[in-house]
Amino acid sequence: MASFADLPFKGLVPLSEHDPVMFDLIEREKNRQWRGLELIASENFTSKAVIDCLGSALTNKYAEGLPGARYYGGNDVVDKIEVLCQERALKAYGLDPEKWGVNVQPYSGSPANFAVYTGLLKPHDRIMGLDLPSGGHLTHGFYTYSKKEGTRKAVSATSVYFESLPYRVHPESGLVDHDQLQRDAGLFKPALIVCGGSAYSRDWDYKRFREIADENGSLLMMDMAHISGLVATGEQASPFEYCDVVTTTTHKSLRGPRAGMIFFRKDERGFETKINQAVFPALQGGPHEHQIAGVATQLLEVMSPEFKIYSQQVKKNAHALSEKLVSLGHTVASGGTDNHLILWDLKPAKVTGSKFEKLCDACNITLNKNCVPGDRSAITPGGVRIGAPALTTRKFLEADFEKVGSLLDRALKLAQKIQEKSGPKLKDFVAALEGNEEVNALKKDVNTMATAFPMPGFDPAEMTYKEIEGPAE
CATH class of the missing domain: 3.40.640.10 (Type I PLP-dependent aspartate aminotransferase-like (Major domain))
Structure with missing residues (x-):
């Protein structure tokens, strides 16, 4: 057996060589973030400068x-x-x-x-x-x-x-x-x-x-x-x-x-x-x-002027999305928003928040099931929570969020259609998503929209894993 002194020094070996399995998983997550519409209200995309601190x-x-x-x-x-x-x-x-x-x-x-x-x-x-x-x-x-x-x-x-x-x-x-x-x-x-x-x-x-x-x-x-x-x-x-x-x-x-x-x-x-x-x-x-x-x-x-403008845009974008959903006939809790998030009440559409979250996940739209006023249990929530901070960081403006609203409306109609065939059980609904042509078509449109915007923290051109390619130049 070799002595410790004879062992190679690996303290400077990059992750791609040291643990290619983990490196690939991280690259896949970067790809997921880049090609999807991130609407979870508690998430955002931090900067390369902050990531440099975290990996220091x-x-x-x-x-x-x-x-x-x-x-x-x-x-x-x-x-x-x-x-x-x-x-x-x-x-x-x-x-x-x-x-x-x-x-x-x-x-x-x-x-x-x-x-x-x-x-x-x-x-x-x-x-x-x-x-x-x-x-x-x-x-x-x-x-x-x-x-x-x-x-x-x-x-x-x-x-x-x-x-x-x-x-x-x-x-x-x-x-x-x-x-x-x-x-x-x-x-x-x-x-x-x-x-x-x-x-x-x-x-x-x-x-x-x-x-x-x-x-x-x-x-x-x-x-x-x-x-x-x-x-x-x-x-x-x-x-x-x-x-x-x-x-x-x-x-x-x-x-x-x-x-x-x-x-x-x-x-x-x-x-x-x-x-x-x-x-x-x-x-x-x-x-x-x-x-x-x-x-x-x-x-x-x-503390910079740029971040002040960003915060103003977050509110504008949340308001634009809320107004778009309401204009399409949907119900928003409290009638609107004063901040960065929207609570979308899905009970009138007779689709649970859990099912809609799963459908959106399948289309690379990330949001979360959430209780809305009138719900009695957090286990079976009647709505979803949608936030504007992450996509605003990616330079989305009001018109872009209106397009997101149209995609969400399309997703809800698709969820209703699938539920008619699958029945009320969540596991049957999820199974029906697999291989659904309309789900795949919506996912493709989501990917096309998302990949047209800049990505903070890392350069998509340098990713080693790409499930899809970016938009044509």
Whole structure:
């Protein structure tokens, strides 16, 4: 057997040689992104600059603790990177560093939210957040009840360790029912009220939330994960005037890497120490400094005039798509959108969100099944959620989104036609998609449209795998 000294050094071997199977899978995913219409509201395409950070030597470094107070040596450079990210985060949202602080170490949005709960609440304290079927997020306290089993099931860790009571949107308007929230909060007396959601297409009335929180001695937290890019550019109302804590992801409308941040007021309540200690050592180990570098790099772009124009275009595109769907006779929750997303109610079309998602997947249109107002279960949602950020990044304009609306209308009619033959079961519907000529024809039209637009992060001309070729020059 050869000695270690005789073994070849492979530390500089590229992935294509070191692991060709994985290299091929990544190339296939790049191809999927390039040739499809990405409409998932929580997704975006980040830049080559951010990807360079994510694939950098920073991934090698352990940095438990905070800048200037680490539990490992060798963090001089990493400290500068994390401080730079903190400074840019506060500046991007127009915050006074004497009044606000930020922790940029959460691995993503869910850990950020749970760190806030862990730091500021006691086990079994009460939380009120928007109900999942109304557009809320799992981490806002969602739980279910089974009539058959007669049991209440905690779905997220939030509902395992804390007592939650959801508030909802009004069944007719699709807007947050502040009156219901005020009434129920007066009885429930929550320790924390959470505003924000993952499928709510309107802006937030922070003043009203603050009034309700103050009536009951509640802390007020905003989870702005979906709209953080719009908030930074002034295209949505800012939560910082009224909220005690603001959490966010960094990869949705902010267009950065997959990570999270927690903003907190600096005052006599000691949020800074409590939240920092909840992130580490309570819930996480070493921060992912390559992600933090990517966040910092993206925040530099967020503060540019170009990103302001991008955010404005995201809203214009979402509105154009919403108007197109309505003009074609479809139902959009709350009647439209103020932000980056649309909730499309498919119940009038008698097609479930699950079936429509599968049909769109087969045609290289990516969106997700989602509850809409009136749904009773998140398992069988009656609609789909559609977002504008990713395709806007690819330079789609209003007219392009109107064409996307026509493709979606065509997809829904096709889903109805296939369902007539397949019957009500999802597995039979999915089986009927295979080899369907109309599905393949729609997929071809989707590919032709998508590949005509630029692709951030990588150059399609350099891909080694191409299921289809691009448009003719």
